Amino acid sequence: MGEADFDGEDRDPLTTNSGEAVPNNQNTRTAGPEGPALMDDYHYFEKMAQFNRERIPERVVHAKGGGAYGTFTVTNDEISEYTVADMFSEVGKETPMFARFSTVAGPRGSPDTVRDPRGFALKFYTEEGNWDMTGNDTPVFFIRDPSKFSDFIHTQKKMPANDLSDPTPQWDFWSLSPESLHQVTWLFGDRGIPASWRTMNGYSSHTLSFYNDEGERYWVKLHFKTDQGIENFTEEEAIEKAGENPDYHKQDLWEAIEAGDYPTWTLKVQVMPEAEAEEYDINPFDLTRVWPHDDYPLIEVGTMELNENPDNYFAEVEQAAFSPAHVVPGIAHSPDKMLQGRIPSYDDAHRYRLGSNFEQIPVNQPKNAETNNYHQDGAMRMDDNNGAGPNYEPNSFRGPVEQPEVEKPPLKVSGDADRYQHRERIDNYKQPGDLLREVMDDAERDRFVEAVVGDMDGVSEDGIKKRQIRHWFKADPDVGRRLAEGLGFDPETIIADELLEVEDEIPDAPVVDDLVDIDVEDQPEPQPPTQNDD
CATH class of the missing domain: 4.10.91.20 (Cytochrome C Oxidase; Chain J)
Structure with a gap:
């Protein structure tokens, strides 16, 4: 002030x-x-x-959040062989940036310590233009087809009849969408409630691509590992914080930076050569699954430090607009269907919320690169509107021209145009099972079961509960049994009879014949947690 x-x-x-x-x-x-x-x-x-x-319209998702400015510094030159992106060109290279963290489902006035994924959106003001990474604090997501996004988000909002919260829609949707199981398992594990934004990881979640000066393309996943260490709240702690201070996470970040306790994250990447994608045993562009680190180990790239608070929340945080469409030479997209669906959607949302010239708002402007184009007029035009120059191209009056040298290398695509069933021939259960057995320890598994039972207890239809439990039986029989018992069901009945009755309700669901013979006492022994926290 x-x-x-x-x-x-x-x-x-x-x-x-x-x-x-x-x-x-x-x-x-x-x-x-x-x-x-x-x-x-x-x-x-x-x-x-x-x-x-x-009051401009709030974001439909990620409405509650906070942010800060910082710097990204390259610490390892190994990445330069994979990309011509200038910001990764040499050790010591610094790039100014802005970060915004957020919850997904709640409105602006909701508590920020609730169980929910966190948005992890980064804007890098590179010398070649702005690069935005619209990530989350989880490496996976609930769906793999963009046509289901609005359906999914509707289940996270209040009931249309009475504007009250009800867990029934989300569990109904998840139980009918087996691909959601991996993310739901993450969500109800300990990391579903970070203790602060400073103590959570961030991920591109999507597969992106790098390309080098030879035109070679590499598929990549980005991991921003918190240097503060992972810290989480229990359900009880989160509820207490929400009652004491619904802006707890926002205040925590602000006060840490004001005190000079600048949070940092180490960027690491997984790199897959383009040709290997066709032979890999999972679809590398499937947003519901991770790449095992044994196959594609993490490579350190650099450090992100947040060291400056905004001067004005509305101007710099509320009006910040991130979009996966915003890339720079050396960084590109992938065939990830969810990513492809988000490329046009984000900017469209910004034009509705902020106006057609939203990228002229200072927080969204490139810092070290000029913008030259033939866009014209529109609400809140803040520059000279291209003056008296030509507003068309090609022209004979020295207007800006295209730069062929920054064209991305060609991407090979093939196949018949059709609506392909995204739930066919895909194992939706192995990675959630691995997460439960190999990453979670006994205590976290106990808390996971308690959290799921507590949330599903409010679901109004037993059929929905049973259908969801069936998915966890396939991922881990012991967890499925414990969830069934926790919700008052006989595990054997759920496996053998009742879930078979609702099988036809699950679009393109895998068959459940192999469930009938499962012995819930015969299961893999839980393994100690591994360093592969993805």
């Missing part, structure tokens, strides 16, 4: 938006001391008109 000034000297004059000095900001012009207000009090009407429009 700046230094307090009690004597009022040497202060800027108060003006209207047009620059007219305001003679009195305390009293409305009226006809006499008790009379009605007069229409000629323009200052009053301008104040109210501005006030009535202070």
